[in-house]
Every structure is written in structure tokens, then in C-alpha cells.
Amino acid sequence: MTRSVRIIGAPSDYGANRRGVDMGPSAIRYAGLADQIEATGASTTDAGDLAVPRAEERDPDRERPASGRAKFLRETREVAEELADEVADAIADGDLPLALGGDHSIAIGSLVGSARDAEVGAIWFDAHGDFNTPETSPSGNVHGMPLAAALGKDGFADMEWANATGLREENVALVGLRSLDADERADILESEMTAFTMSDIDERGLLTVVDEAIDIASRGVEGVHVSLDLDWLDPNEAPGVGTPVRGGVTYREAHAALERLADRNRADDLLRSLELVEVNPILDERNRTAEMAAELAASALGKRIL
Structure with missing residues (x-):
């Protein structure tokens, strides 16, 4: 690939219940992200980090939703609005954010x-x-709500800063699920999203599932946003995450999935934006999870053995 990639750090830990993910962007960069990407043939520019005040300086309940609870909602909105502008600017300049x-x-x-x-x-x-909402979330942590927010579900229906995506449920594919809250599970089953659990991956094979996910997300749209939470991997592979769940994908499976994405992108030019989230260096071992994130970004962008 020869496309230019623009790296944008968003060191926010407002949405999580464990501190440390604000250091994720630095850890991923330190793990050699730029070198990994440039090994694909792409060029990189680094836009630096958004200015994100520490959570200790803010009141988590200063801005409340109409019902339910969403901690640090005001701060989450500020980060989202600034990041949206940065991502849109990168795309307008011909870069992949x-x-x-x-x-x-x-x-x-x-x-x-x-x-x-x-x-x-x-x-x-x-x-x-x-896919939790302020009304259904047991914790009020917004990192468990971004899909619901983007789709304007429940209390997010009136939050244009969050739901101005035009995203349709039928163009959303979740891959590798293995931990859901009760209300969230019911809402996903009632939605038009397609959810692939780890059991689906075991039964059908990873690449079959990834191909179907790409077909679903890309059908009738101009591009695909790929969101990669490092807790998708098994904690034995990626220990530096805030909410680890046993039974995730292996190192090789993760690379195979992102390599398939790169192959499909090479053929169809479908990748519009990419993000890596939830790397927590405080919980990591010798920066293993950040290194994994950097390597997986390279695989998604076309790095190949031959």
C-alpha cells in the first residue's frame, strides 16, 4: 500500500473504570507503530495527541443524560468533537486516519x-x-456505549455530537463477542446488527466470519470504519487491557483477520478509518499489548511476509 496514514492520539480515560489507558497512544508509538506502518509501503504523519485534561480535574456527573447515568459525559463529548474534526480533516486531505x-x-x-x-x-x-446506554449500563462507563451512541439508541437519540454518523445497524458487524450485559444482549438480539461470537468463529472459521463481516459493513456504503479493541485478543496474548475476558483470539488469528481485511481493502479500497483502543500500559507486561497493537495496525494496512 502507498497511502499516507495520519496518526491521531486520543489519550482519554473518561470512559473507563480503570486508569491507565490515557497512556495507550504513547505506548503504541513507543512500540514502533510508525516503523511498522512504513514497512507496508505507506507513509506516516503524526498529528500528536488531543489535549485531554486529567479525569481527577473533572466532575464525572457535571453533565447528565436525560435519564440513566453516563460518567464524564461532558468530557467525552469534548474529546469526541475534537477527534471527529481531526479524523474528517485527515480524510479530506487524502490520508487514512x-x-x-x-x-x-x-x-x-x-x-x-x-x-x-x-x-x-x-x-x-x-x-x-x-451497546449499553445510560439507561441500561450497570456502571455508567461510556466505553461500553460507543456503538449505541453512534446509532442514536435511547438517550443518545438527542445527542447529535454522538449520533451524527448516519450509521445503519445493518452495516455493523461485531466480531468475537464473549462478554455482554443482560440488557445489552437482549438489545443486540433485537437489533439489525450482525454479531459473531467466539463460538461462531470456532464453528465457522475465523476467515469465513471476517469475510462476512466485511461484506456486511461495506454493503451500499462508501467506506468502512474498523474499531479494534485489544481485549478482542485472549488475555494471555494481550494482558494490558482494562477489561480482559478469557477465550479470545490468538496472536496468529488476530493477524490473519487483519491480513484478510488488508487483502479485501487492496481489492476494493474499502477502509476509510481505523482505531486501536484500550491499551493500558499499567496492566501490561513489557509493553506486549502495545507491540501487538502496532503489529496489528501494520497487518490491517497491508504488511505481508512475502
Whole structure:
């Protein structure tokens, strides 16, 4: 690939319940992200990090939704709006935006920016559904809500800063689910999204599932946003995440999935934006998870053995 990639750090930990993901962008860069990407033949520019005040300086309940609870909603909105502009600007300049989290609430901004002036679909590589709302979330942590926000579900229907994506449920594919809250599970089953659990991957094979996810997300749209939460991998492979869940994909499976994405992108030019989230260096071992994130970004962007 010869496309230019613009790296955008979003060091937010407002959406999570464990501190440390704000250091994720630095850890991924330190793991050799730029070198990994440039090995694909792409060039890189680094836009630096968004200015994100520390959570200790803010009141988590200063801005409340109409019902339910969403902690640090005001701060999440500020990050999302700034990131959306950065992502949209990168696309307008002909670059592929690569957002580095931070917790998964940054996906709200990534999606809004990617969908500005275009219809997009989304592939969600994640152990979790991220389909809670302020009304259903047991914790009020917004990193469990970005898909619901982008789709304008429940209390997010009146939050244009979050739902200005035009995203349709039928263009959303979740891959690798294995941990859902009860209400979230019911809502996903009632939705028009397509959810592939780890059991589906075991039964049908990873590449079959990934191909179907790409077909779903890309059908009738101008591009695809890919969101990769590092807790998609098994904790033995990626220990540095805030919400690990046993039974995830292996190192080789993760690379195979992203390599298939790159192959399809090479043929159809479908990748519009990409993000890596939930790397927590405090919980990591010798920066293993950040190194994994950098390597997987390269695989998604076309790095090959031969």
C-alpha cells in the first residue's frame, strides 16, 4: 500500500473504570507503530495527541443524560468533537486516519468524523458489545456505549455530537463477542446488527466470519470504519487491557483477520478509518499489548511476509 496514514492520539480515560489507558497512544508509538506502518509501503504523519485534561480535574456527573447515568459525559463529548474534526480533516486531505486510544469511548468521535460527508459501515473487533446506554449500563462507563451512541439508541437519540454518523445497524458487524450485559444482549438480539461470537468463529472459521463481516459493513456504503479493541485478543496474548475476558483470539488469528481485511481493502479500497483502543500500559507486561497493537495496525494496512 502507498497511502499516507495520519496518526491521531486520543489519550482519554473518561470512559473507563480503570486508569491507565490515557497512556495507550504513547505506548503504541513507543512500540514502533510508525516503523511498522512504513514497512507496508505507506507513509506516516503524526498529528500528536488531543489535549485531554486529567479525569481527577473533572466532575464525572457535571453533565447528565436525560435519564440513566453516563460518567464524564461532558468530557467525552469534548474529546469526541475534537477527534471527529481531526479524523474528517485527515480524510479530506487524502490520508487514512489511525486513531489511538484511550478507552473505547473515542470511537464516537472516530465514527462521526469518518461519516462526515460519506456513508460508512463499521466492523467492531471486541470482546464486548459496546451497546449499553445510560439507561441500561450497570456502571455508567461510556466505553461500553460507543456503538449505541453512534446509532442514536435511547438517550443518545438527542445527542447529535454522538449520533451524527448516519450509521445503519445493518452495516455493523461485531466480531468475537464473549462478554455482554443482560440488557445489552437482549438489545443486540433485537437489533439489525450482525454479531459473531467466539463460538461462531470456532464453528465457522475465523476467515469465513471476517469475510462476512466485511461484506456486511461495506454493503451500499462508501467506506468502512474498523474499531479494534485489544481485549478482542485472549488475555494471555494481550494482558494490558482494562477489561480482559478469557477465550479470545490468538496472536496468529488476530493477524490473519487483519491480513484478510488488508487483502479485501487492496481489492476494493474499502477502509476509510481505523482505531486501536484500550491499551493500558499499567496492566501490561513489557509493553506486549502495545507491540501487538502496532503489529496489528501494520497487518490491517497491508504488511505481508512475502
